[in-house]
Amino acid sequence: MGEASILRDRLLPIGTVVLALLALWYVFVVVLNAPFERDTAARAGTTISFAELLPKTMAQERPVLPAPHQVFAELWDTTVNKAITSKRSLVYHAWVTLSATLMGFGMGAVLGILLAIAIVHNRAMDRSLMPWVIASQTIPILAIAPMIIVVLNAVGISGLMPKALISTYLSFFPIVVGMVKGLRSPEQIQLDLMHTYNASATQTFWKLRWPSSMPYLFTSLKVAIAISLVGAIVGELPTGAVAGLGARLLAGSYYGQTVQIWAALFMAAAVAALLVIVVGFAHTLVLKRMGARA
Amino acid sequence: MMSMAPANTVVCAKDLGLTFQTADGPVTALTGVNLNVEKGDFVSFIGPSGCGKTTFLRVIADLEKPTSGTITVNGLTPEEARKRRAYGYVFQAAALYPWRTIEKNIALPLEIMGYSKAEQQARIAKTLDLVNLTGFGKKYPWQLSGGMQQRASIARALAFDADLLLMDEPFGALDEIVRDHLNEQLLKLWDATQKTICFVTHSIPEAVYLSTKIVVMSPRPGRVTDVIDSPLPRERPLGIRETPEFLEIAHRVREGLRAGHSYEEHA
Secondary structure (H helix, E strand, O other), rough: HHHHHHHHHHHHHHHHHHHHHHHHHHHHHHHHHHHHHHHHHHHOOOOHHHHHHHHHHHHOOOOOOOHHHHHHHHHHHHOOOOOOOOOOOHHHHHHHHHHHOOOHHHHHHEEEEEEHHHHHHHHHHHHHHHHHHHOOOOOOHHHHHHHHHHHHHHHHEEEEEEHHHHHHHHHHHHHHHHHHHHHOOOOOOHHHHHHHHOOOHHHHHHHHHHHHHHHHHHHHHHHHHHHHHHHHHHOOOOOOOOOOHHHHHHHHOOOOOOOHHHHHHHHHHHHHHHHHHHHHHHHHHHHHHOOOOO | OOOOOOOOOOEEEEEEEEEEEEEOOOEEEEEEEEEEEEOOOOEEEEOOEEEEEHHHHHHOOOOOOOOEEEEEEOOOOOHHHHHOOEEEEEEEOOOOOOOOOOOHHHHHHHHHOOOOOHHHHHHHHHHHHOOOOOOOOOOOHHOHHHHHHHHHHHHEEEEEEEEEEEEEEOOOOOHHHHHHHHHHHHHHHHHEEEEEEEEOOOOOOOHHHHHHEEEEEEEOEEEEEEEEOOOOOOOOHHHHOOOOOHHHHHHHHHHHHHHHHHHHOOO
């Protein structure tokens, strides 16, 4: 019963969508890569039939849009067939980006939670801080990332830290917003109860506000960890970084290696999915320990 | 310092008034309330919605500040009394923290007030027994019925050494069968613990069955229209509700409520 319902409820709909997307992808591969084959044939003074053209569109070295099997072959080659310490291993590059992501996410989470605590407990902070928090996110990260890298480099900070800081810059925001709402989520009656016990602000925080905010915290952590990864990748672009998924994307675009770009994109998506799943797992675990209905 | 009241007066209100400032102008929730609650009393506050019965309870608990008159709790201001943890408050909803088990919920005030772990365990066991919830300590609130949740919240209010119990329509959301049962248990508990109880209700039988003193209130503005000292004995089986004495008091309460309402025809 359990397995059958997993097959029916999860695998079947997801599988159908994946197959539809793959079919659509192949259609676009043919459409987008055909002009190149026609031009080649025209330059050679021959014409090319559709049957001849079809397989060629899926085997170009630098296609406009690589075919799915080309991307997966590249992914297989750069993950399984290379030692993970090799500069040509996608796992190595993913790890470089992941370490910056995790560091930035950690700092962003701490910063976001601390700001939310300050905002909830202090009216002046609420009025003065929140507009700045929101304003910080209106600046395009692509514009500010090179500045951060250059400025930090000038004061001697380079390597992992600048990338992590860009991650932090992006990831603290959803955590502040979510935690402000979460820490304010206790009902009036629950706060009144604390008041009748003459509980201190610290006691009210740890025994009421903090546990009440857990669902909000994990929801914002899921958003934050995904954009932390985006931040780390963006941070790798302007530095001319030699390692990381961002560097891989940049190198790919310099040399027209579209297959390499797509492989890096898929790797980034896989890493993001993995991170969100881990946070989701932690969420379930914490809620279970807090006695949530099974 | 403010103790003009006799030593065994728990709550003493003199010409108490409270006016809320709202967007639609001032609303008088309470006016000219004079009332004494003696030690060991079971006082019910009865009246229609908006008569200020809950507001009065919240003033005793220092959850609202009066705007005129004086009130003392154990001879102190309500704020001083609250800081000395003079009372336990039972809200309309059980307000149990859903992430804590029943025993952890009962431990909440004890943790805040700094009781030792051993003392906490002893008090949890004792109060669970008082409200007949022994064996349910490890359950989470959602695993209990509404009546059991409210009993757990009463246990929480009894866990620390407050002699005054303030109850704001604690059984209002429960069905009549459960309510009868809990009323009976509450009387036994009151007898066993010798606490002073202030109890807000809008049920006439509940008020008459439970109380040694019934305070009848009427709305707009919230005021006391009648205070009835009940001649019923402390020992009260459920059957007492069929006796002439009981029906006579119930009749007087009903008359008081009707008098308070009479202006509504002209409004």
